[in-house]
Amino acid sequence: MAGDRPLVHEGVLSDPLIDGDIITKKFEHDGPESNPCPVEAxxxxxxxxxxxxxxxxxxxxxxxxxxxxxxxxxxxxxxTPAPDEQTMKQRAAMVKVRLEAARLADAIVEVSRLKQPAGQACIMWDWQKWDSDAKKRIPNFRNRQVSIRDTLKTAGVVTKPLEAQRPPFGRFDQYLTASILEMDPSDEETFEKCQAVIEVFHKKLEVFGHGVL
Incomplete structure (x- = not known):
């Protein structure tokens, strides 16, 4: 099932902050190409x-x-001694997958015609400030938040980083949940928007599997 696949697949690697495309690659630790940006001690x-x-x-x-x-x-x-090469590669892998997951969240919000929480991109989103404000203005906020997030996670809309790319990036599904809540939809509309997000997410994973977006 598509929902069982990890977010990161083999493919062409691009810079998510420069390129408009979101293309991911599994990080390997056996070769000079896996460390394209050596860090000076x-x-x-x-x-x-x-x-x-x-x-x-x-x-x-x-x-x-x-x-x-x-x-x-x-x-x-x-x-302070510099981290060893293996540690640096692991940290780079973790940062890379988070940047790409955040760009994926932004793309899903745009394609699904949802609202950016607080008008911010995923990677820049101040979720604590947004949460504090949202629970004051969105009716039945917490119950709806939990329901939407559970629906997305049950459908596989989560990041599943490889061991070297952990810890998990919870901001991804939190952001998508918030973008749906920002629309303040009815129960029926909430279901429709969740389904739209789920469909877009899995379509993009299929594209990632071929290394093209």
């Missing part, structure tokens, strides 16, 4: 680049307590 960054014109000797530091505290933080930063 913090120890390679000299404090002169962070504080131009200032050396790190105590005699040349400003007497201001604020600058002393700032330089202390630089010392801590420079003395």
């Amino acid at each position: 913090p120890s390679a960054i000299h404090s002169e680049a962070l504080t131009p014109g200032m050396t790190k000797t105590p005699a040349s530091r400003p007497s201001s307590a604020g600058f002393d505290a700032f330089n202390k933080q630089i010392d801590i930063f420079l003395s």
Whole structure:
């Protein structure tokens, strides 16, 4: 079933912040191509680049307590070992899948003609502020929220990151739920909008499976 498949499939990889397309790829950890953006270790960054014109000797530091505290933080930063390559790849994989899941949520909202919660894209959405406001203005808010989210999750509208891409990205289905609630639909309309979201989600997964969108 389409709902049982993970969100991330093999395919062509694109930058979700630059390209209009949302194309995903499973992150592998065995080859130079899996680390396209090598990160320079913090120890390679000299404090002169962070504080131009200032050396790190105590005699040349400003007497201001604020600058002393700032330089202390630089010392801590420079003395902290960089994560190993495997850890960096795992973190990159987690960030990548979250960005792509957020772009997918934005696309589903647009195609389904729903409202952006608080007028914000998924990745920028302040869900706590929205939740606090929404429960004051949307009748029977919490029960409706739980019902809609359960309907979507039962239909498989959730992200299922690979082990290296965890933890799960709950913002995805929270955002879709909120976008339906923003329409303040009747019970019948709620069902219709949930079905529209479910249909669009699974259609996009079918496209992802071929690596094209």
